[in-house]
Amino acid sequence: MATFLQVAFDGLLNGLLYALVAAGLSLIWGVMDVINFAHGEFLMIAMYFSYWLGFIWKIDPIISSVAGGAFVFIVGALTYRLVIRRTIGKSAMSALLATFGLSMLIKNICLNRFSPNFRLLQDTLLGGKTFNLAGIIIPVPQLVIGLVALALLFVVYRLVKKTRLGWAIQATAMDKEAAELMGINTERIYLLVFGLGGACVGIAGGLLPSYLAVHPEVGALFSLIAFVCVAMGGFGSIPGALLASLLIGLVEAFAGFYIAPVFKYVAVFGLYLVVVMVRPRGLFGW
Amino acid sequence: MNTTRKMSRKDLFWLGLLAFFAVIPLTPWFSHSSFAQHVMIQVLLYSSMAQAWNILGGYCGQTSFGHSVFFGIGAYGTGMAVVKFGLIPWPGILAGAVIAAMVAVAISYPCFKLKGHYFAIATFAIVEIFNRLFMVWYWVGGAIGLDYGFTEPGWKNFVWYQSKVGYFYGVLLLFVLVFGIVRWIEKHRFGFYLRAVREGQETAESLGVNSTRVKLSAMALSAFLAALCGAFFAQYNYRVDPPMVMSLDMSMKFVLITILGGLGTFYGPLLGAALLIPLQEYTRAYLGGIGGGVDLIIFGLLIVVVVVYQPRGIMGILDRIVNRIRRSEGGGK
Amino acid sequence: MALLEVRNLTMKFGSLVACNDVSFDVEKGSVVGLIGPNGAGKTTLFNCVSGFYKPTSGKLFFDGRDVTNLPAYEVARLGAVRTFQVVRPLKEMTVLDNVLVGAFLRGADNETAHSVAEECLSLCRLEDKSGNLAGGLPIGYKKRLEMARALATGPTLLMLDEAMAGLTSTEIKEALEIIKGLRERGITLLVVEHIMEAIMSVADKVVVLDGGEKIAEGTPRDIVEDERVIKAYLGAKFTERLKRTGEVTKNG
Numbered sequence: 010m011a012t013f014l015q016v017a018f019d020g021l022l023n024g025l026l027y028a029l030v031a032a033g034l035s036l037i038w039g040v041m042d043v044i045n046f047a048h049g050e051f052l053m054i055a056m057y058f059s060y061w062l063g064f065i066w067k068i069d070p071i072i073s074s075v076a077g078g079a080f081v082f083i084v085g086a087l088t089y090r091l092v093i094r095r096t097i098g099k100s101a102m103s104a105l106l107a108t109f110g111l112s113m114l115i116k117n118i119c120l121n122r123f124s125p126n127f128r129l130l131q132d133t134l135l136g137g138k139t140f141n142l143a144g145i146i147i148p149v150p151q152l153v154i155g156l157v158a159l160a161l162l163f164v165v166y167r168l169v170k171k172t173r174l175g176w177a178i179q180a181t182a183m184d185k186e187a188a189e190l191m192g193i194n195t196e197r198i199y200l201l202v203f204g205l206g207g208a209c210v211g212i213a214g215g216l217l218p219s220y221l222a223v224h225p226e227v228g229a230l231f232s233l234i235a236f237v238c239v240a241m242g243g244f245g246s247i248p249g250a251l252l253a254s255l256l257i258g259l260v261e262a263f264a265g266f267y268i269a270p271v272f273k274y275v276a277v278f279g280l281y282l283v284v285v286m287v288r289p290r291g292l293f294g295w
Numbered sequence: 296m297n298t299t300r301k302m303s304r305k306d307l308f309w310l311g312l313l314a315f316f317a318v319i320p321l322t323p324w325f326s327h328s329s330f331a332q333h334v335m336i337q338v339l340l341y342s343s344m345a346q347a348w349n350i351l352g353g354y355c356g357q358t359s360f361g362h363s364v365f366f367g368i369g370a371y372g373t374g375m376a377v378v379k380f381g382l383i384p385w386p387g388i389l390a391g392a393v394i395a396a397m398v399a400v401a402i403s404y405p406c407f408k409l410k411g412h413y414f415a416i417a418t419f420a421i422v423e424i425f426n427r428l429f430m431v432w433y434w435v436g437g438a439i440g441l442d443y444g445f446t447e448p449g450w451k452n453f454v455w456y457q458s459k460v461g462y463f464y465g466v467l468l469l470f471v472l473v474f475g476i477v478r479w480i481e482k483h484r485f486g487f488y489l490r491a492v493r494e495g496q497e498t499a500e501s502l503g504v505n506s507t508r509v510k511l512s513a514m515a516l517s518a519f520l521a522a523l524c525g526a527f528f529a530q531y532n533y534r535v536d537p538p539m540v541m542s543l544d545m546s547m548k549f550v551l552i553t554i555l556g557g558l559g560t561f562y563g564p565l566l567g568a569a570l571l572i573p574l575q576e577y578t579r580a581y582l583g584g585i586g587g588g589v590d591l592i593i594f595g596l597l598i599v600v601v602v603v604y605q606p607r608g609i610m611g612i613l614d615r616i617v618n619r620i621r622r623s624e625g626g627g628k
Numbered sequence: 629m630a631l632l633e634v635r636n637l638t639m640k641f642g643s644l645v646a647c648n649d650v651s652f653d654v655e656k657g658s659v660v661g662l663i664g665p666n667g668a669g670k671t672t673l674f675n676c677v678s679g680f681y682k683p684t685s686g687k688l689f690f691d692g693r694d695v696t697n698l699p700a701y702e703v704a705r706l707g708a709v710r711t712f713q714v715v716r717p718l719k720e721m722t723v724l725d726n727v728l729v730g731a732f733l734r735g736a737d738n739e740t741a742h743s744v745a746e747e748c749l750s751l752c753r754l755e756d757k758s759g760n761l762a763g764g765l766p767i768g769y770k771k772r773l774e775m776a777r778a779l780a781t782g783p784t785l786l787m788l789d790e791a792m793a794g795l796t797s798t799e800i801k802e803a804l805e806i807i808k809g810l811r812e813r814g815i816t817l818l819v820v821e822h823i824m825e826a827i828m829s830v831a832d833k834v835v836v837l838d839g840g841e842k843i844a845e846g847t848p849r850d851i852v853e854d855e856r857v858i859k860a861y862l863g864a865k866f867t868e869r870l871k872r873t874g875e876v877t878k879n880g
Contacts, residue, residue, distance in 0.1 A: 103602050236419065
């Protein structure tokens with residue numbers, strides 16, 4: 010029983026991390042109907058950013074994560090300006106393909122500059138710390154990321170649903186032309202949304218070097234899992250993405266523990282296929 | 296009259312191109328450099344792969360990111376025949392291609408119900424699942440894969456060790472087969488139906504086109520040809536393992552070479568491969584000193600630039616140039 | 629036996645009833661107009677007949693065969709072919725290629741298909757545009773392309789969904805000429821139309837829908853004088869005008 014709970018808890022914590030990564034993607038997808046294939050590479054950039062800050066100036070990832078968020082906000086906004094903006098109105102796949110090119114570019118620049126070595130920050134505030142709660146061992150860094158994920162998802166959700174800016178975002182998502190007629194600067198909304206999507210994943214990436222090693226390929230799997238979370242949750246639904254992420258975290262943990270580690274992702278991607286076969290627009294989609 | 300003359304000019308160009316490829320091995324450039332041979336073989340292989348994908352992704356408009364699965368099944372077909380069963384590769388090549396086509400139909404029948412990004416992500420998911428499953432499927436070699444032992448070189452075993460000329464003619468046959476099929480399709484009903492489904496599924500149905508069947512046929516044919524390419528790949532490398540053939544990166548090569556050259560065009564896949572493969576091979580060979588990944592940095596940049604500025608790829612650029620020349624000629628008269 | 633029989637057709641979307649218990653016949657060789665105000669259920673009915681929607685209840689018979697649950701492409705193969713109200717050119721294909729897609733329905737032979745396509749292009753006066761990309765045509769041409777493409781399939785029943793909406797008066801005249809030409813070739817037509825004057829001059833029978841129900845059916849002359857139709861759709865003023873134009877054409 011204790012093992013079962015332990016596995017479940019680990020799965021949930023991992024699920025929250027996925028939710029944090031998926032949140033930004035979900036926002037972008039929901040508003041712009043664009044899949045950012047370089048999303049995982051944004052995460053990787055933030056991880057390197059945080060790693061080097063920690064390595065050179067001994068800045069802890071907790072602080073770096075804020076800077077990482079700001080940094081990737083800019084990366085996201087630049088990506089929108091230079092690439093995404095020019096793909097809007099073209100075929101549905103063009104943004105995906107362009108961002109795939111971008112992800113290759115970023116990944117291989119990092120590979121070229123930083124080598125394929127795995128890098129892990131030593132002596133961080135949270136790194137390696139655990140505590141025991143009723144027999145379940147809880148790793149502190151993962152817990153912190155989980156809490157940050159919940160807080161950030163709440164903030165993004167409130168931002169979209171309850172603020173003036175959020176209404177403008179929703180209007181733009183529903184009907185771009187109508188929103189423009191109402192005086193909304195949709196160009197700026199898109200820029201902001203891409204930046205915000207980047208910021209979410211930037212914060213996640215900033216925190217991660219506390220317990221996860223950085224290397225140029227680290228983003229690739231996160232990208233795929235984030236796509237699956239968002240698509241499974243349903244077109245642009247943040248609660249949907251959260252639910253799907255938790256589900257995927259659990260399935261991953263149980264399949265990995267009770268079947269075999271190699272079946273983790275078979276189960277995760279299989280779950281996606283099953284869900285979309287039954288509900289072609291995701292759990293919360295319409 | 297005019298159209299028939301134009302068509303025969305196109306035919307002449309195509310035949311000329313084939314003749315050009317057929318005599319390349321006679322040139323000293325080719326026969327003295329195994330690197331040149333390698334590059335030429337890769338160009339023809341990757342253009343065949345891209346063209347196989349183009350049937351579904353370009354002409355029929357269904358963007359599949361799952362073609363490495365079919366490529367991989369093809370590679371495993373021949374690999375199993377040679378390594379596990381000690382046969383000649385040919386029955387394995389055929390079996391692999393047939394199985395790939397059947398798997399493609401079985402997978403895509405439910406997936407075609409999904410729209411847009413949901414379909415794209417489903418194809419990513421399928422690649423990951425196949426990759427992981429083949430990693431632990433010990434009967435087909437698991438993560439270690441299948442390694443070819445020594446067999447007598449020649450056409451019977453479809454392996455050569457010293458010279459690559461045999462492989463070159465082998466891949467040329469593959470190229471002629473894949474491109475020939477697409478040429479035939481372009482002119483016949485199936486080709487019109489493919490494009491009609493791409494341009495508007497409901498419209499096509501209103502004209503009596505069974506769009507599901509058209510898409511499934513395109514998928515089956517595309518997977519069959521992709522599997523043949525995979526079989527060649529295994530024979531050429533004397534081995535198969537999951538990350539080598541069934542990976543997202545391999546899938547993306549099918550897509551990106553076609554996009555680079557020109558989606559849904561006959562020469563696009565060849566142009567894409569003819570630009571990309573030499574670029575990749577020569578940067579790897581000559582710029583290896585400045586660190587890894589340079590070829591992929593250039594490739595990534597090319598993709599971004601092409602998708603953003605010239606979505607019709609190299610064919611789009613050529614079209615524009617041809618039009619400009621025609622216009623200036625017309626102006627001269 | 630009529631060529632198309634619509635029997636008690638009902639189509640519901642959730643709680644919204646788009647078509648309610650509609651029945652009518654389309655006789656072989658006739659031109660039947662289907663009219664009604666916006667939201668009357670005309671296009672829904674059309675989508676049911678052409679196989680794009682599965683009706684909630686009711687039956688459809690084409691040429692004596694039950695086609696209620698056939699998919700759209702099967703219905704088209706049997707010879708009941710439609711056009712779309714919002715034109716749907718196959719944009720990245722030429723005008724000729726668009727029509728060829730239709731022409732291939734009756735056989736895979738290239739030469740036959742080409743000659744059928746050429747014929748339909750000239751019938752719809754598109755021959756000088758055959759090499760143009762369909763996506764770049766002006767709207768009047770796109771409407772005619774819809775017609776040419778459907779025609780190329782060799783239909784026995786051609787269903788035109790507002791083929792004249794949004795056209796200039798010259799273009800409408802041209803379209804009417806084409807429709808008359810089709811009738812002479814023995815093609816049965818079911819025409820959804822907003823432009824009353826246009827349809828009245830060619831239709832043998834008119835079916836009027838309002839709020840998803842059939843409120844009248846009869847010759848154009850009867851329809852114009854039908855109380856319910858006037859109230860629901862035409863308005864008294866319009867009837868006056870229509871009667872006058874009717875007299876003009878009769879006298880002329």
